[in-house]
Amino acid sequence: MKVTEAERDSFYKVLFSRRDVRREFLPTPIPKEVLDRILLAAHHAPSVGFMQPWDFVVVSSKETKQKIKQGFQQANQQSADMFDGERKEKYQTLKLEGIEEAPIGICLTCDRSRTGDIVLGKTIKPEMDLYSAVCAAQNLWLAARAENIGVGWVSILLDDVLRENLAIPESLDIIGYFCLGYVEAFQDTPDLERHGWQSRREVKNSIHFEKWQK
Template sequence: MHITSEERDAVYKTIFSRRDVRSEFKPESVPDDVLNRILLAAHHAPSVGFMQPWDFIVVKNSTTKSAIKAGFLQAHAEAAELFEGERKAKYQSLKLEGIEEAPLGICVTCDRTRTGSVVLGRTAKPEMDLFSSVCAVQNLWLAARAENLGMGWVSIVHDNVIRDALRIPEHIDIIAYLCLGYVEKFHHTPDLERAGWLPRKEAKTAIHYEYWSEPD
């Protein structure tokens, strides 16, 4: 299947304009057909041994969101104590989630037992199924951006909070809790870059040829 130059440019535009959205969510609901397209895109991520280890839990209930928000607040307070001085004050000033503001939450999980104990491609690197589920998150994120939906990944929350709130079995790994919805606008630069937390590195500083470093 040939990709036209216009289609190629649309893919790059989507990648470069993707943002981790924490605020400015609008209350309007996400239509079912749009949600289904996004989840279908996530389901078409690459997976080791074609095991497709992911599941997606769609969260709309406000009580469930409140429980997850409470877990975030606890983990956020714990994290703040790990920073000092100006860095701590900066951390505490940042808006780092949109759990209750976003109309949808989506939890992405990984069932590492899905196709048995021996999985093609996972024998030398057993964490490949976890990486596969992260690929599903990225597909979901880019599909959401293509639908002009904002998405944010909430990592500051302990797994047991999400597991209890969403009744996830113990043998299932929790990969991500995502906030999804239409937003007032997409910013040109990431929130943390705009806030002065860290600058974006130039791509060339992360690219190596043949070796990590030149041989002695």
């Protein structure tokens, strides 16, 4: 199947307009058919050995989101204390989640034992299953953006909070918790760049030819 120029341009539009959303969520429900398409896209991520190690726990309960938010608040204070001076002050001004505002939360897990002990492609780099699950996160994010739905990745959460509230077995690795919802607007610039935390590196500084260059 050949991709047309219009389809190519649409893909790049989605890619470059993807944002980590924290503050612009609307209470508008996500229709089931839309959420199903997003999850199907995530499920079609590439995976080493075709092991498909991911699972998705979909959260819509207000009570559950409140408990997860409490876990974030504890972890966020712990994180803030790791910074000093002006950096700490700046950190404390940032909004870093939309757990209660977003209509849907999704916890992405990785079952590292799926398909057995020896997996094609994991024989030398056993962490490839984790990378495969992260590919599912990227698919989810891009599919959501194509549906005009914002996504925020909440990494400032202790795994125990998610295990306790979502009944996630200890045998599974937790990749992340994602907030999904329609938004007021998608920002032109990433939040952390917009608020002076970190700027984007120029792509030329990330590319090396033939060998690593300083």
